Amino acid sequence: METIPFKLTQYSHGAGCGCKISPAILDKILHSPVTYQPDARLLVGNDKRDDAAVLDLGNGTALISTTDFFMPIVDDAYDFGRIASANAISDVYAMGGKPVLAIAILGWPIDKLPPDVAQRVLEGARSICAEAGITLAGGHSIDCPEPVFGLAVNGMVNIDQLKQNSTAISGCQLYLTKALGVGVLSTAQKRGLLRQEDAEIALQSMTRLNKLGELFGQMDGVKAMTDVTGFGLLGHLSEMCEGSGLSAVVEFDNVPVIESIPHYLDQRCIPGGTQRNWASYGHKIGELTDFQKYVLADPQTSGGLLVAVSEDGTTDFESKLQEQGYSLRSLGYLQPQTDGPLITVK
Numbered sequence: 001m002e003t004i005p006f007k008l009t010q011y012s013h014g015a016g017c018g019c020k021i022s023p024a025i026l027d028k029i030l031h032s033p034v035t036y037q038p039d040a041r042l043l044v045g046n047d048k049r050d051d052a053a054v055l056d057l058g059n060g061t062a063l064i065s066t067t068d069f070f071m072p073i074v075d076d077a078y079d080f081g082r083i084a085s086a087n088a089i090s091d092v093y094a095m096g097g098k099p100v101l102a103i104a105i106l107g108w109p110i111d112k113l114p115p116d117v118a119q120r121v122l123e124g125a126r127s128i129c130a131e132a133g134i135t136l137a138g139g140h141s142i143d144c145p146e147p148v149f150g151l152a153v154n155g156m157v158n159i160d161q162l163k164q165n166s167t168a169i170s171g172c173q174l175y176l177t178k179a180l181g182v183g184v185l186s187t188a189q190k191r192g193l194l195r196q197e198d199a200e201i202a203l204q205s206m207t208r209l210n211k212l213g214e215l216f217g218q219m220d221g222v223k224a225m226t227d228v229t230g231f232g233l234l235g236h237l238s239e240m241c242e243g244s245g246l247s248a249v250v251e252f253d254n255v256p257v258i259e260s261i262p263h264y265l266d267q268r269c270i271p272g273g274t275q276r277n278w279a280s281y282g283h284k285i286g287e288l289t290d291f292q293k294y295v296l297a298d299p300q301t302s303g304g305l306l307v308a309v310s311e312d313g314t315t316d317f318e319s320k321l322q323e324q325g326y327s328l329r330s331l332g333y334l335q336p337q338t339d340g341p342l343i344t345v346k
Contacts (some may be wrong), residue, residue: 006117008072008080008147009190043162049239050165051091051226062159066091069105069150073186073301074203077117081124083206084149087229087302089132092155093210094227094305096163096217099134099155107144121149132209161217166243168224168308173330174248177212178205178304180233180295181258188269198260206302212324213305219320221313228303232277234296234343236306238284241342250332250345252292265294273299286341296345308334
């Protein structure tokens with residue numbers, strides 16, 4: 001096996017979307033006592049807790065604008081660039097849009113890592129941008145104590161095809177397009193416990209573009225959508241429930257999970273982000289086993305799309321998935337809010 005002369009994860013205190021500030025702290029940061037004049041053109045902004053900002057262009061289309069960046073989740077520089085780019089572009093797909101342009105965000109410890117390693121990060125980014133059909137057109141870089149990389153991405157969407165995380169309706173079935181567990185595998189890697197076959201599974205998952213989102217944007221049966229990243233499935237599902245005024249039932253046995261995750265949980269490969277997530281929203285969740293908590297609150301990097309599909313749209317939705325080579329089953333459903341937990345896990 002080829003050795004990697006500079007193992008990037010050794011130069012950072014966090015990994016991937018596990019670096020995200022916890023939902024509870026983020027709420028405090030975003031809160032402002034100052035009232036600003038609203039922009040009538042802004043269809044989606046900070047108040048929505050959605051995946052990207054959306055601006056009405058006045059011609060039936062809208063501009064999607066987003067940014068995402070983090071510290072290395074893998075040792076290889078080229079793969080780091082690929083993962084960070086797929087993760088950033090995902091926010092456009094999560095809104096039902098088509099990405100059109102990207103610029104890079106690079107922080108680099110120039111006293112610790114040579115510039116040719118950063119060049120490999122950018123090459124990985126260009127490869128994913130090319131796969132998405134867009135150009136990496138520029139960017140900005142700074143000297144930084146730890147390596148940081150990501151993209152700012154613009155996309156386009158027809159306004160009548162825009163998908164948000166706050167527009168679900170009661171009775172929607174829930175689907176997830178990637179298996180959970182990337183955070184656990186990343187923690188195992190930092191501890192030197194990750195088996196090569198599982199490293200490949202994690203890499204394939206994190207570099208797979210969520211292009212399905214553009215297709216889902218064209219489907220009337222898709223009522224709400226978001227991507228599952230650093231807050232874990234429960235965190236992003238909580239945002240969907242609260243934004244839509246609903247609660248959720250998750251059927252745990254139907255949740256897609258990477259097969260080897262129990263092996264690593266037995267070795268206590270639990271990301272710090274899992275504990276931060278649970279501290280932020282655990283009070284909203286019904287009773288869980290430890291295993292269920294470690295899976296459902298696991299911080300994902302470049303995770304899958306969480307899709308809420310109306311009851312009468314599930315047949316068409318599953319058919320379209322099969323045409324794209326996916327075979328998914330519903331992992332649960334949405335229902336009116338009650339006095340009980342926001343999310344119940346069965």
